[in-house]
Amino acid sequence: MTICKALTIAGSDSGGGAGIQADLKTFQELGVFGTSALTAVTAQNTLGVHGVYPMTVVAVEKQIDAVASDIGVDSLKTGMLFSADIIEAVALKIKEHHFTNVIVDPVMIAKGGAPLLQEEAMEALKTKLLPLALVVTPNIPEAEAISKRTIKSEEDKKEAAKVIAALGVKNVLIKGGHDEGAVTYDLLYDGKEFHTFTGKRIDTKDTHGTGCTFSAAMTAEIAKGASVRTAAETAKQFIQAAIEDGINIGSGHGPTNHWAYRQRGGC
């Protein structure tokens, strides 16, 4: 039996809904062996982020080396990277280990407003990491920050995707969770064509970690050999089920249900 392996390079969410915890749960649910390189510890729950404690650059590098040299990496995703120093170190490790299936979730700000990426790290994200990525998965505020464009319409989303693609990333997937309307529109630009993935918008406050979970599902599918487009289709179904079959945890923005997709018969 071939075991596919995915690495997440991200921050820890003590509340279990986002970050490394969401990524590893999603990998497991999709039948992929998950490994991790921790970039920061956050003291976090459904009410918000109560503390951020970054790892040293050496600690991040050593974790990536340990996983790459022994276990192997079929795909990897990045989440909260926090600083320019960590971004630069991760970019160097991607090159050193010749990782190709790189999914960048450009995590910037948590739902409650806490910064998870230092402002001065944006340039490193754009110039060092994005050119190495197979896919980048910004939400709308992140796509606006990277492209320096305002997004108010589907046409704006397309223009922003083209601007981001010009930074050297092969596929840009702008997630539509922050839009309004009865339907969510996630837009994929592959450098030539646009593809849209839609879902019924669920009226719930329990959407903590949706972005992490969506990009982790894409990463797992890509580890198994799926194309970017097929991986996005599966990830959309995975997150739709996870939000629809909500679990009531905590008193703020609760996590999604990571086992819903499997319980519905997906795998």
Ligand SMILES: Nc1ncnc2c1ncn2[C@@H]1O[C@H](COP(=O)(O)OP(=O)(O)O)[C@@H](O)[C@H]1O
């Ligand atoms: N209320 C919702 N109902 C259905 N899908 C949602 C909802 N909120 C977010 N999504 C979906 O979850 C995924 C993550 O999107 P988004 O919330 O924009 O990311 P982030 O958590 O990074 O802000 C996307 O596929 C988006 O369409």
Ligand SMILES: Cc1ncc(COP(=O)(O)OP(=O)(O)O)c(N)n1
């Ligand atoms: C440790 C950590 N990493 C990432 C996030 C952001 O997760 P995201 O999926 O964008 O979800 P929300 O913060 O929007 O709920 C995080 N909060 N913590």
